[in-house]
Amino acid sequence: MDGQTAATQALSSAAYRDGRVDALVKANPATGVRPPRLSIFEPNLGEAFARAVQVRMLGGARKETVQSFGTDPQTVVEHCLAANRIRQARDARLTVVMAVCGLLFLPGVLIWLIAFQLRRWLAKAEGARAGALGGLVIAVAGLGTLLLIWRPPLHGLGAWYLRAMMVVPVIGWIIARRICERTAVDLRDRWSGLLSGSGVGAQIPEAVPQHPNDERAERMRQSFVALAAEQNSNVVFYAGPKGILGMGPRWGSWQLAEELVPQGMPEIHPFRSWDVIKAIQAKLGELERGPLHTGGFPKPSIRHWIVAPLGENATEISRPTGAEVEAFTVKDFELQRICNEQQFGSGNRHYLGVQFVLWDGQLVITLLITVTVLHATLRIEVTGHALGPVHSLFTAKPAPKEKEVSKSVKFWETKTVQLPLVEPGEVVRLAARAPLTWFPPVLDFFGGQLTLPEPFGLRSAWADKPWKHRFMSDDALRAATPVLRAVHAAALSVLEENGVDTERFGTRSLFLSNVVQGVEPRRADAYDA
Template sequence: MSDGPFGPQVLRTDPSPGYGATTSLSSMAYRDGDFQQLIDLHPETKSKAGRIKLLSPNLGEAFCESLIRRTLGAKRKPIVPSYGVQPRIVVEHALEAEDVRHQRDKQLTLVSAVFGLLFLPGTLLWLIVFELARRAPEKSRELTQNAGIVVVVLIAALLAWRPGSVTGFWGLYLRVMTIVPLVGWYVSRRICLNTAEKLRARWNGLLEGTAMGPTVPGAVPKGPDDHKAENQRQRLAEMLAEQDTNIGHYAGPKGILGLGPRWASWSLAEQLTPAEGHAEIRPFHNNDVVRKIEEHLHRFGRSAVDKGGIPHVMVDHWVLLPIGESADEISRPSGPDMDGHRMRPFSVTELADKQTFGQGPRHYVGAQFVLWNGQLVITLMATVTVLHNTLRIEVTGHALGPVHGLFTKKAAPPEKTVAKTGKFWEERTITLPIVTNAEVVRLATRAPFTWSQGLLNYLGGSVKLPEPFGLRHAWATRPWGHRFMADDAIRVATPFLRACHAATMELLADHDVDLERFQARSLMLSGEVQSIRPGKADVYDAD
C-alpha cells in the first residue's frame, strides 16, 4: 500500500484463473485507432453519429466512455454476470485510462485557449486544411493536406511581410495570427505524444503481464464530504456484488446469457418402479437427488490416479429465467427470497423440489471450469425433474471461447510500405509517428469539450454496447476453432455425466427403486458421450 496525493492506494493484482481474459479486455481502455473496430466486434453494438467528425472518439475513448456509462451510470440496467473475468478490474482500468486522458485534456485546453482561441482566425485556417484533408479520398489525402499547408504558409508569409494598411496592435496581430497556432500545435504534439506513449506502455504491459493493477483515485474519498468519490466507490461495489448472482437468463438460441449457448444435451429419463422384493419405493424429493449430485461434483478435485483430479472447478446452483432472444434487458426477482442479487439457499431448495411444469423459473446444479487463463469457460449443468412416475436427469453443456482477437493484439508503431529511392521496383517499410498531425488537431479540438461528456457525445458521436450487456459474453468467440480448448470442453463432459448418473443410482438404490432400466440407459449415454460432437442444441428444426 502506498500513500500519495490521492490517499491510500492499493496496488491491485489478479492471480485468478481468469487473469488473461481480464487483462485482454482491460487493454482496450488504453488503445488508439478507429472506434469503428469496436462497433464491428458485435452485430448488436450501436453507434450514434456525431455532428462534427473532427470530434469523433478513437477506439480507447469510445470503449471507456461506453463501458463506464453502462456499468457505473446512475440509471443503468442490470448487468449479465461475467464468468471467467473480473469486471471490476476492467472498469477500473477504463477509469484510470480516462483519468490519464483528462490530465492530457486539461493541458490541451489551456494550450488551445492561449494559442488557438486568442488567435481564432488563424486557427480556423489551419482547421479548414485538416478538415478538407480528412474529407478527401484516402489516396489523395496526403496531397490535399500538403497543398493546404502550402496555401496557409503563403498566407502567413504574406501577412507577416505586409499586413495591409493596418498598423499598431492589430497590425501585429495580423502578422502573428497564423504563426502562433503553429507554436500551439508543437506544444500540443509533445503533450499528445507523451500521453500516447504512456497509454501504449499500459496497453502492452497488460498483455505481457508486466503492468501493475489499476489505480483509481476518483473512487477513494478524500474526506466525509467527497460525495462524488464515495458514489463511484459504491457503484463499483454494487457492480462487484451483482457478479455474484445465481440468477441466470435463458435467451433461446443465444443460450444462457453469460455462460454461452448449449452445445450438447443428454437425458436420462426412466420409470420409477419398486425394486424386486419391495411393494413401493421410499419417497424422496428432487432436491435429495440434487444434493447427491452436488456431493459427487465436489469430488472432482480428487482421483485414484496421481494428478488425475480436475482443477479449477466451481460447483454452484443456478436459477434460470426465460427471456426472449431479442430482449434488451434482464431483471431479477426481489423480495424475501433474495439476499441482494442471490436467491437464498432455502428458496433454491424449495425451487428444486417444486413442480415447474408449465412455469418458471427452473433450478440447475452444475460445475464451472475457468481454463486457459480465462479464455475458456466451460459450464456443465444438471436439472432434476419428475413428471408422474418418470424421473429425468438432464445434463447440458455450455461454453464461452476466447475473447475476440482484437483484445489480444499488442501495440505496434504504425508502418507504411513505400518504393525505394532510385529502385522503384523494390519496397521498404518505414515507421510512421505514433501521433499524426491530424490526431494532434483532433485531440486539441476535442479537449475543451471533454468537460461536458453529453455535449461531446452529441457533437462527436457515441457507442452503445450490445444488450443485455455482460463483459465476457459480449465479445466471446466459439471455442471449437481451438483444438485443445474443444478437447477440454468435450472431455470434461464425460466425468460430469457419469458423476450425475452415479449419484442418481446411489440415491435410487437407497430408496428401493429398480435400477435395471436406469443402468441400461446410463450405459447407452456413457457410450454416446465418448463420441460427442458439439452442435447447436438450442436450435430446433421445427416449425
Template sequence: MSVGTEWDGPQVPVSGDEGQAATLALASAAYRDNPIVEIKKADNEWHESTVKAGRIPLFRPNLGEAFSRAVADRLLAPGRKPLIQSFGADPQVVVEHCLAANHIRRDRDDKLTLVMVVCGLIFLPGLIAWLLVFLLRSFLAKREGRAGALGTALLAGVGVLAVLFLLKLPFHGLLGWYIRAAVVVPVLGWFWARRVCERTAADLRERWAGLLSGSSVGAKVPEAVPRSPGETAAEQLRQSLARLGAEQRSNSVFYAGPKGILGMGTRWGSWQLAEELVSAEPPREIHPFRSWDVIRAIHDQLSLLERGPLNTGGFPRPSVRHWIVTPIGEKADAVSRPDGTDVEAFQVKPHAIQEICNKQQFGSGDRHYLGVQWTLWDGQLVLTMMITVTVLHETLRIEVTGHALGPVNPLFHAKPAAPTKDVAKTLKPWENRTVKLPLVPTDEVVRLAVRAPLTRFTPTLNWLGGSIGLPEPFGLRHSWADQPWRHRFMADDALRAATPVLRVVHSAAIKVLKENGVDTEKFGARSAFLSGLVQDPSPRKADLYDA
C-alpha cells in the same frame, strides 16, 4: 511498479495473476488508439455492438476513448440496467482500468484546453482559418490516388502564403500585430499540443502493451479517494463498485433461447435419463424422497471431481453452485433479476432454491439447475455442465447439458505497433523501405485539441462525435467471446469434461434411488447407453430445434 504518469490515489494491483488473460485483454481496450469502427470486428453470432455516428467527424472518438466511457457508464451509472455475470473475467478490474484511462485522458485534455484558450480562443480568427485548412486537407486525404500528397502540398502552400502575408501585411499598429499573432500563435500552439499528446499517447500505449504482456500495470482511480468531507462522488463510486461485485457473484442467470445461458455460452450438448419409478420390492412402496435429495447427492459427488485413481493431473477443482435460471426472449434487450424477501444482495436464498427445485418443474417460472464450472486457459475458456432433476407423475428425469464460452475476440489481444509506412527508395524506386511515422499524426493532434474543451461535457461530445452502443443484455465477457470449437485443444477440453460429469451424476442419482427402494435396473441400462452416446465427438447447437 506501475508504468506511466503517477497519479494521486490508490493503485489497484491487477495484472500478473493466474487466470487473468481474458480480463486484461478486455481492460487493454481502454488504452487503445485504433479507429472506433474496429469494435465491429469483435462482434459474434449473438451479440453485436453499434457505432453511433456523430454530427462532426472532427469530434469522432477513437476506440479507447469510446470504449472506456461506454463501459464505465454502463457498469457504474446510477439506476443502470442489470448486468450479465462475466464468468472467466473480473468486470471490476476492467472498469477500474476504464476509469484510469479516462483520468489520464482528462488530465491531457485539461492541458490541451489551456493550449486552446491561450493559443486559440484569444486568437480565434487565425484558429478558424487553420482549422478550415486542416479540414480541407483531411477531406483530400480520404480521396483515392495521390490526394494524400495533394493535402500535404496544400498545407505547405498555405504555410508559404501565411509567411508572405506576414511580410506584406497591409495593416499597421496594434491591429497589424494582432493579425500577425493570429497567424503564428495557433501554429505554436499546435507544437505545444503535439508534445502533450505524444507524452500521453506513449503512456497509454505502454499500459496497453503492459496489460497484454502480463507486467504489473495498476489501474489508479484517484476519484475513489475523498478530497473533502462533503464530497459524495467517491462514496457513490465505492457503492457502484460494490454493487458490481455483488451482481457478479449472483446465483441468478438467464436463458435466452438459442443464445444459451447468457454469460455461460450456448448449449452444445444435452443428455437425458428418464425412466419410470418402480418399487424394487413390490408390493412395498417407494420411500418418499424429493428432487432436492437427488440434487444434494449429486452436488456432494461433483465436489470430488478433481480426485482420481491415478496421479495424472486431471480436473482442476471446479466451482459447484446452485443456479436459478430465468427464461427471457431471444431478442430481449434487458433482464430483470429476482427480488423480494427471498433475495439478498442478488443472491437467491437457500430455502428459496430448494423450493424452486422441488416445485417449479412444469409451466412458467424460474427453474433450478446445479452447475459445475471450470475456468480454463487463463480465463479464455469457461466450461459449464448444468444438471436438473424433475419428477412428473411416475417418471424421474435427469438432464445434463453442456455450455461453453470461448476466448475473447482476437481484437482485444492485438498489441500496439509503432506506426510505419513503406516508401520507395530514392535511387532504387523498385524497392521499398520502411520509415517510422510520428506516434501522434498531425490530424490527430488537431482532433484531440478541438475535443479537449468538451471532454467534461460527455453527452454533448457524444452527440457531436459519436459513441459505442454496447450489445444488450450487456456482460463484458460474453459480449465479445468467440466460439471455442475453432481451437482444437479448447474443443477437446469441452468434450472430455462431459463423460466423467455424466457418469458421476448418474451414479450419485442411482445411489439415492436404491436407498429409497426404487428399482434401478432400467436406470442403469439407460445410463450405460448414455455413457456411450456422450462420447460422440461432435458438438451440436442443442438449442436449435428442427421443428
C-alpha cells in the same frame, strides 16, 4: 481453478488503445456507434470504450449487468477510470494551450480546424484521388499562411495580428504535439504491459473519499458494491438461441428419463428432486480426484443456479427481488423450493452447475444439471455451455510506429524509419476535443457515442466461439463425459437407496455414456441439430 488474468487484462487493455471505433463494431455487430456530426471531435477506440464502460457500469442510470465469468469486471472498470484520468490530465494541458493560442487568435484557429475537417471528410471518401485532395487542402492552408506572413492585406497593427493569427496556432500545435506524445507513450506502455503480464495496477484516487461528505466517492463505492453483487448473483438468464447470458449458447444435451418402478417392495421410499441434486453435488466434488496421477480436472466451481427465461431480443435483465433474495442472490431455502416444486409451467427453474474456468479465463465451460419428476418419470438432463476467448482485437499488442524503406544509395538494402507516434491530424483532433471534454454531453453531440450491446456483460459481449481453437474445443468436449457419468452414478445410488428398480436407468446410462464419447458441438438451442 486457473487464474482469470488473461481475459481480464485483455479487456482492460482496450481502455488504453488508439485506433478507430469501427474495430469494436466488427468484433460484435450488436455494438452501436452514433456517427459524429463533426469527425474532428470523433473519439478513438480507447476513449469511446473507457467512457462507455464507465457510464454503463457506474452511471447513476445504470441497468443490471450480466455476470462476467472468467473475468474480474471491477478490474476492467478500474482501468477504464484510470485511462480516463490520464486523458483528463492531458486534456487539461491541451485546454490551456487552446485558450492561449486559440481564443486570442480564434480566426486563425478556425481556419486551420476547417482545413483539417475538410481533410478528414475527404480521407473517408474512396479512391486515391480523395486522399490527394485531402493533402492538397492542408497544402493550400500552408501556402495561404505563408502568403499572409509575407504580404498581409492590412497595415500596421492589423498586419501583425494577421501574421500572428496564422502562426501562433502552429506554435500551439507544436506544444500540443509534445503533450500528446508523452500521454501516448504512457497509454501504449500500459496497453502493452497488460497484455504481457507486467502492467501496473489501475490508480483511481477519485474513488477514495477526501472528506466525510465526499458524495462522488460514495456514489462510486456504492456502484462498485452493486457491480460485485451482480457478479456474485446466482441468477442467470436464458435468452433463447443466445443460450444462457454469460455462459454461452448450449452446444450439447443428454437426457436420462425412465419410469420409477419399485424393486421387490410394494412402493418406493419417497424422495424429492433436491435429494438427487445434493447427491450429484457431492459426487461432482470428487471430479478433481482420479485413480491415476496424470493431472486431469482442476478444481471446478459447483454452484446452484436459478435460470430465468428471457426473450431473445430483450434489451435488459431484471433479477428477482423479495424476502427470499439478498444482494441479488436467491437464498438456500428458496433454491430448494424451486428445485422441488417449479418443474413445470411458468416460473424460474433450478440447475446445478459445474464450471471450469481455463486458459487464464479465456475458456469457460459450464455443464448444468436439472432433475425433474413428472408423475412416475424421473428425468435428469445435462446440458453443455461454452464461452470462448475474448475477440482477437483485445489481445493485439500495440504495433510500433515505423516502416521499412529502401536506402537511397544502396537501394537493394532497407532501413527502418521511425514514424511520428502521434500524427499531425491526431494532434489537431485531441486539441479540438480537449475543451469539450469538460462538457461530455456536448462532446457526445458533436463527436458521436459508442453504445454497448444489451443486455451487457463485459465478458460475453466480445466472446468468440471456442470451436476455432483446437485445444479449447477438445477441453469442452472432454469435460462432458466424466461429468455425465458422475451425475448418473450419483442418481443411481439415490434410486437404489429408495427402493427403485434401476435396471432401465442403468441401461439408458450406458447408452448415453457411449453416445457422449462421440459428441460434437451442435447448435442445440436452435433446434436444427
